[in-house]
Amino acid sequence: MKEQKTFDRIIEVKNITKIFDDTTVIDDLNLSIKRGQFVTLLGPSGCGKTTLLRMIAGFTAPTSGKIFIEGQDVTEMPPYKRPVNTVFQKYALFPHLNVFKNVAFGLKLKKIPSGEKKAKGGTEKEIMRKFTKAEIEEKVNRALKLVGLDDYGYRDINSLSGGQQQRVAIARALVCEPKVLLLDEPLGALDLKMRKEMQIELMKMHRELGITFIYVTHDQEEALTMSDVVVVLNDGLIQQIGTPKQVYDEPANAFVADFIGESNVLSGTMLKDFSVSFLGAQFVCEDKGFAKNEKVDIVIRPEDIYIYPLDTGKGQLAGKVLGSVFKGTYYEMEIDAGGYEFTVQSTTEATPGAMVELRIEPNGIHIMKKLRTVNQFIGTVSGENRVDFCDGSFDINTEIGGVALEKGTKVKVFVPFDGVELTDDEEDGEIGGNVTHSLYKGTYYQVQVYSDTDEDFYIDTTDEWDLNDRVGIKLDKNKIRLEVIEEESDA
Amino acid sequence: MRSTKNKLLLCFKWAFLIVVLACIYLPILLIIVYSFSGEPNIGGVNGFGPFTFALYKKLFTNSPRLMDATKNTLIIGVSSALIATFVGTLTSVGLYYLRKGKKAVNFVSEITVINADIVTAVGFFLLSIFLTRIGLPVEKGMGWLIVAHAVITTPYVILTVSPRLHQLNPNLYEAGLDLGAGPMRSLFTVIVPQLIGGMISGFALAFTLSLDDFVVTNLNKGTNGVETITTFVYASLRRSLDPAIRALSTIIFVIVLVALIIFNIVKNRKLYRQQKQQNFR
Numbered sequence: 100m101k102e103q104k105t106f107d108r109i110i111e112v113k114n115i116t117k118i119f120d121d122t123t124v125i126d127d128l129n130l131s132i133k134r135g136q137f138v139t140l141l142g143p144s145g146c147g148k149t150t151l152l153r154m155i156a157g158f159t160a161p162t163s164g165k166i167f168i169e170g171q172d173v174t175e176m177p178p179y180k181r182p183v184n185t186v187f188q189k190y191a192l193f194p195h196l197n198v199f200k201n202v203a204f205g206l207k208l209k210k211i212p213s214g215e216k217k218a219k220g221g222t223e224k225e226i227m228r229k230f231t232k233a234e235i236e237e238k239v240n241r242a243l244k245l246v247g248l249d250d251y252g253y254r255d256i257n258s259l260s261g262g263q264q265q266r267v268a269i270a271r272a273l274v275c276e277p278k279v280l281l282l283d284e285p286l287g288a289l290d291l292k293m294r295k296e297m298q299i300e301l302m303k304m305h306r307e308l309g310i311t312f313i314y315v316t317h318d319q320e321e322a323l324t325m326s327d328v329v330v331v332l333n334d335g336l337i338q339q340i341g342t343p344k345q346v347y348d349e350p351a352n353a354f355v356a357d358f359i360g361e362s363n364v365l366s367g368t369m370l371k372d373f374s375v376s377f378l379g380a381q382f383v384c385e386d387k388g389f390a391k392n393e394k395v396d397i398v399i400r401p402e403d404i405y406i407y408p409l410d411t412g413k414g415q416l417a418g419k420v421l422g423s424v425f426k427g428t429y430y431e432m433e434i435d436a437g438g439y440e441f442t443v444q445s446t447t448e449a450t451p452g453a454m455v456e457l458r459i460e461p462n463g464i465h466i467m468k469k470l471r472t473v474n475q476f477i478g479t480v481s482g483e484n485r486v487d488f489c490d491g492s493f494d495i496n497t498e499i500g501g502v503a504l505e506k507g508t509k510v511k512v513f514v515p516f517d518g519v520e521l522t523d524d525e526e527d528g529e530i531g532g533n534v535t536h537s538l539y540k541g542t543y544y545q546v547q548v549y550s551d552t553d554e555d556f557y558i559d560t561t562d563e564w565d566l567n568d569r570v571g572i573k574l575d576k577n578k579i580r581l582e583v584i585e586e587e588s589d590a
Numbered sequence: 591m592r593s594t595k596n597k598l599l600l601c602f603k604w605a606f607l608i609v610v611l612a613c614i615y616l617p618i619l620l621i622i623v624y625s626f627s628g629e630p631n632i633g634g635v636n637g638f639g640p641f642t643f644a645l646y647k648k649l650f651t652n653s654p655r656l657m658d659a660t661k662n663t664l665i666i667g668v669s670s671a672l673i674a675t676f677v678g679t680l681t682s683v684g685l686y687y688l689r690k691g692k693k694a695v696n697f698v699s700e701i702t703v704i705n706a707d708i709v710t711a712v713g714f715f716l717l718s719i720f721l722t723r724i725g726l727p728v729e730k731g732m733g734w735l736i737v738a739h740a741v742i743t744t745p746y747v748i749l750t751v752s753p754r755l756h757q758l759n760p761n762l763y764e765a766g767l768d769l770g771a772g773p774m775r776s777l778f779t780v781i782v783p784q785l786i787g788g789m790i791s792g793f794a795l796a797f798t799l800s801l802d803d804f805v806v807t808n809l810n811k812g813t814n815g816v817e818t819i820t821t822f823v824y825a826s827l828r829r830s831l832d833p834a835i836r837a838l839s840t841i842i843f844v845i846v847l848v849a850l851i852i853f854n855i856v857k858n859r860k861l862y863r864q865q866k867q868q869n870f871r
Contacts, residue, residue, distance in 0.1 A: 157767075177767070177772075177773075178764070178767040185765070185768045187759075187761040187765060189759055189760075191759045191764070193765070194784060204766075208770040209770055255863070257864055275770070
């Protein structure tokens with residue numbers, strides 16, 4: 100056996116930031132990937148997952164930060180020298196070459212040590228050689244066999260179906276024996292049945308070959324099915340890294356909870372360790388370490404809610420069944436309790452219209468720190484009752500404790516979630532923006548808007564807003580609070 | 591009742607089509623027919639005269655100046671089209687991968703396509719004088735004509751190649767890099783093969799434009815007697831036109847026709863083969 104250098108972490112991404120035309124796509128991201136794992140980068144479109152993959156492949160250079168493969172800094176290394184290969188979303192096969200030649204493309208360029216050595220300038224240098232024709236043929240045929248396209252070598256690329264083309268793309272990448280295989284939503288263009296088949300085959304290939312797979316997808320089911328490790332991304336930040344079970348059972352925050360699986364996300368207050376209150380009731384939970392009366396997000400999976408008839412005293416919340424849908428092996432019901440519409444899954448049906456009691460066991464309640472409780476910006480006082488922030492100038496009471504702030508004072512501007520109003524017409528607002536995220540929290544929606552001034556606004560609203568809607572942002576000046584930033588006086 | 595009306599309409603449609611086609615092909619037809627006549631004047635008192643290949647014989651044996659002009663036309667056409675194809679293709683690829691200023695550069699390169707030939711012609715004429723004045727040994731003649739024609743036709747190559755680039759899978763070039771080919775290698779082994787069709791069309795277009803060009807050529811051919819077919823024909827109109835031109839025109843037309851037919855056959859065969867394989871899967 101040849102000498103094996105073991106770097107437990109085959110890929111390390113350190114403090115990577117990527118800015119495209121003033122938009123931060125990846126924000127100071129750190130990630131290390133263990134050898135041999137099947138890692139999925141999961142997130143909604145625009146979360147930066149493909150950009151991250153492209154930086155590992157070498158197609159895009161990070162604005163700052165470093166990337167290591169097997170301990171070697173590859174940040175400046177061009178893609179054709181990196182020991183990784185990519186399977187592209189739309190296959191990117193070479194249409195002028197047949198299947199065999201597509202797969203052989205990489206092999207023909209590859210150089211391997213010939214076993215002979217040459218003394219050159221005092222140091223012994225290994226002479227490199229190319230693969231022979233016979234070797235190439237053998238390797239290509241093996242790769243085609245691996246993806247189940249044994250007799251397709253002579254075929255034209257354009258005569259293949261989408262699934263077959265994707266197999267060729269996988270064979271073309273694998274035949275180069277990369278240390279890491281990068282897959283950029285490889286199954287996105289396939290129909291559902293084909294996708295399921297390919298998922299299983301990819302998992303099989305990963306097991307058999309033992310090489311590291313990095314898989315980009317926006318399909319949470321695909322990620323949970325296939326991966327050893329799921330990296331959930333949003334807004335260029337890692338939201339959570341964990342096994343599929345961890346990210347499902349113990350989501351790190353409301354975003355992960357909402358993005359992965361079905362869930363009921365509520366706002367509540369942590370009364371003390373192991374005790375939480377929401378919807379006016381008090382519940383025992385398994386979480387601790389929060390501040391007293393800290394506002395928290397609570398996630399309850401639909402299968403963790405138990406339904407009992409009213410007045411049996413077994414439940415903690417009273418509710419009314421609004422609707423029920425049979426989903427093959429269980430019923431999915433909408434139940435209104437305390438003003439929140441719970442989604443509940445159960446094998447027994449409660450008839451719509453019935454009054455019920457709901458019980459949630461301590462292990463069914465998952466408490467998460469709130470991502471943010473208030474919108475915070477940095478601004479400058481620009482005049483009497485006038486503050487500049489977010490590229491705009493706003494009339495805000497600048498008196499703090501009866502003393503007016505001086506012009507030029509740097510201030511933190513706090514805008515509560517309910518201190519922002521969204522308007523349909525962009526012109527009606529003070530700042531324009533796009534809705535990037537909307538999360539139902541029972542009695543209201545928490546909407547996230549990415550403004551044209553490159554800021555994220557969180558808004559609590561009773562209205563539902565569609566993703567990517569253009570909206571105007573209007574600030575309620577009476578609810579805005581200012582805080583003077585103490586100038587650092589060290590010289 | 592209704593069917594007769596329909597029939598009438600159909601007849602009219604066909605009649606219209608035939609008239610239009612006849613108008614288009616009449617001049618060409620006339621030249622082809624009269625290329626087999628020995629008479630020096632078309633429609634002269636002697637009529638058509640006997641059917642003969644005399645003009646063809648004359649073209650290859652006894653029309654030295656016309657043959658010279660043909661040779662020059664071919665040399666200028668082929669060289670300038672080759673240059674234009676090479677430069678135009680590279681430019682298209684560069685433009686395609688340009689991130690900023692794409693529109694502006696595209697616009698600038700397209701202006702010359704719409705621009706009147708006479709402007710370009712005078713421009714080249716003056717440029718040669720200007721370059722000579724500042725001490726660069728530029729001489730109007732064959733070389734200068736090749737350069738001028740290449741410059742005029744390059745935008746047309748860009749116009750034929752660019753659409754092909756936009757149809758390409760956006761990751762194709764990256765796939766080349768990913769599999770170990772350097773930037774140059776990826777360009778020539780991955781991207782260029784996809785553009786061959788566009789490059790051939792571009793070359794054909796550039797060659798035809800060069801063949802047709804009179805304005806630029808006439809102003810820039812210099813005094814040492816580089817004549818192309820167009821300038822030769824124009825010059826000899828004042829005296830008498832060598833009737834062998836009819837034979838030459840017929841030959842050119844037939845070559846173009848044959849090329850077009852071959853091109854279509856090849857295209858259909860490829861399509862047929864693909865369909866067959868697709869049915870087979």
